[in-house]
Amino acid sequence: MGRREKPLGDCDKPVRQLALWLRAVRQRAGLTYTQLAERTDYHPTTLQRAADGTRVPAAHVVGAYARACNASPDEAERLRRAASAPRIKDAPAEPGGLRIAASNDSLRQAMIRLREQAGQPSLRELERRAGPGRLPRSTLHDILQGRTAPTHDQLAAFLYACGVPARNLPVWTKAWKRAQIVDQPRAARPETAEAEADPADPGWELLRRVVSAQMRQRNPEQVTARFLAVHAGPGSAMLGPR
Known part of the structure; x- marks a missing residue:
């Protein structure tokens, strides 16, 4: 033997x-x-x-x-x-700041932190885990470098490749949808972006009120700060005229 x-x-x-x-x-x-x-x-x-x-x-x-x-x-x-099967070992599935992510840049930072939590797999490995044609490594490289924004399908493929459980996907989807409103001029936004807003997410009402006024100056930091104030609770009363 x-x-x-x-x-x-x-x-x-x-x-x-x-x-x-x-x-x-x-x-x-x-x-x-x-x-x-x-x-x-x-x-x-x-x-x-x-x-x-x-x-x-x-x-x-x-x-x-x-x-x-x-x-x-x-x-x-x-x-x-x-x-x-992809797994995250001893790491939270939701990076800090994801619930207040209000732009593609803050969403990208959350994706970078998630990749680190997953053990920093290579782009080639993430492409393999996602499945044929779902997440080309050249595309993912551009997304993580901030050269392009992820589509919803690309984000979903990335989350699967990093081992995020299905129960944690909704918070990522909300962050992605908010980014579509913040980072695009009104005329260029997808027609469904605001129609699909989740009324249970207080961030949506905030974004409706400030995006047209503040994003003309391309100031996502102010949007994020106000979004955080809403999530703090009664602080939404602070959203009066400035």
Whole structure:
């Protein structure tokens, strides 16, 4: 049976489950990694690394491993997908300041903080996690550099790639919608931007009142300050004429 495998180190639970499953099916098949390699197109070291718990192996490696052990390729792929799903470990899903984000720049800053919380994955990795065609890394680079604003679909793909749970998406959507009102001249705003305003969000009424007067001077800082005052509660009374 060859040398005993090293114990699994500190790894995420789904990665551990995949590694333990791969080890178990190989042991049931009574194969060494050299014998396993003879049944596949992969080197013994590649197969051993697939079950060491330090990474999520490629789908084709996991499938070949399972078939060589007379185990279920479908179960192997299910475990591999669970292990590769994006997650944020020990980090809040809502960066500070998101609830008062009132411009594309403040939304961009929240996206940058979220990426940091997710472990600073590369643009290539975020593109892979988001799925084919959803978030090209060149586009994401421009968004994070402030050269362009994200569409709602691009924002949703970014949040998925960073592991934000579905229950936390509405606050991001509200921030995105507010940015559409603040950062565009009235004539250029999407027709649905104000129609989709959430009456439960006090920031919308504030934006309706100040955007036409203050954004002509392109002063999003004042808008954000007043938006924060509204969220403080009774301070909305401070919004009288200036």
